[in-house]
Amino acid sequence: MESQQIEAAALEMMKVLDITSQSSKRTRESCDDRPEVVYGNDQTVDWLADLDKVEEILRYKFKNKKLLEEAFTHASFSDKCFSYERLEYVGDSVLNLVLTKEQYFMYPDLPPGALTRLRSANVNTEKLARVAVKHQLHRYLRHKKPLLEEQIREFSQAILEYPLHSNGLVDVPKALADIVEATIGAVFIDSNFSIETVWKIFKDLLEPIISQETMRLHPVTELYEACQKRNLKLRFVDLWEEHMAFDVLIDDQFMGRGIYGPKKEIAHNRAANDALNNIEKVFGKKDCSDESDSIN
Numbered sequence: 001m002e003s004q005q006i007e008a009a010a011l012e013m014m015k016v017l018d019i020t021s022q023s024s025k026r027t028r029e030s031c032d033d034r035p036e037v038v039y040g041n042d043q044t045v046d047w048l049a050d051l052d053k054v055e056e057i058l059r060y061k062f063k064n065k066k067l068l069e070e071a072f073t074h075a076s077f078s079d080k081c082f083s084y085e086r087l088e089y090v091g092d093s094v095l096n097l098v099l100t101k102e103q104y105f106m107y108p109d110l111p112p113g114a115l116t117r118l119r120s121a122n123v124n125t126e127k128l129a130r131v132a133v134k135h136q137l138h139r140y141l142r143h144k145k146p147l148l149e150e151q152i153r154e155f156s157q158a159i160l161e162y163p164l165h166s167n168g169l170v171d172v173p174k175a176l177a178d179i180v181e182a183t184i185g186a187v188f189i190d191s192n193f194s195i196e197t198v199w200k201i202f203k204d205l206l207e208p209i210i211s212q213e214t215m216r217l218h219p220v221t222e223l224y225e226a227c228q229k230r231n232l233k234l235r236f237v238d239l240w241e242e243h244m245a246f247d248v249l250i251d252d253q254f255m256g257r258g259i260y261g262p263k264k265e266i267a268h269n270r271a272a273n274d275a276l277n278n279i280e281k282v283f284g285k286k287d288c289s290d291e292s293d294s295i296n
Helices: 002-017 019-027 047-058 065-071 085-106 112-123 125-134 148-161 174-190 195-205 219-230 264-283 291-295
Strands: 234-239 245-250 253-259
Touching (some): 065 085, 112 125, 125 148, 125 174, 219 264
Antiparallel strands (some): 245 253
16 A cells, blocks of 8 residues: 555656656657767767667667657757756656665665665665666767766776775766666656556666665765764865875874875765775774664
8 A cells, every 4th residue: 555655646746747748748849850970989870779779778668769869868969959857857756766665665664864875875876877887878878078988988997896886986977877867767758657667677777776784884974983983083184286185184193095186075085985994904993883883
């Protein structure tokens, strides 16, 4: 009964947003001029043939192919085409809903805060970007952003060091996560707003789904908790302007450094992670942070 109530609420939300009628009107106006297009890998391919390949990956046949076309069209590609942004908006809401439903019944004793953290771990930008790379969905993204292909290559290499999730240690091209959410939105609308269809398709694509047992804290959060439990004074030293870096001092001792040129936040996260790797060597394992306490 609870499951049916969740789905009924979702459908009611879609009615309020008038997605049913508006989507069919809008996609008819989508990009009708579909020439051969050149992707970032310099391969000229037929767009319609590529849509068939995406359907093979999803194991789902679209009734309205223009929804799928829109899901893989970046705003930079052409002002004559609709971009994936509206479908991304729908997909974001639907993905949160299906994971809320799944985890609500999977973890009947887990409190709301822990459920929220668990859901967030499975829908954040890095997690969804990994889905795009793992299943090669990014190969079908139409765009004209000169740096995006190189960013995707760097991300694909960087995540090899972190099989499940880096927790803020790598730079994530947001467009990768966007196309996953947009594709979810496209399937949801094309399937007449079927939550079951969305979950059937994307449950396998989202694997490995982060569980309560495999979820790690963000390194900055973990470091603060480790220091708090040991009664240690933690300080981040901002060296960004001069060295694109952060240092970590614990009780005025140097404990770690993080360097990353393109983004200050990642340098900060890497500094915390480096300090976590060194804290036990200096202060021992006694009273170290218990991740399970934080997650539960």
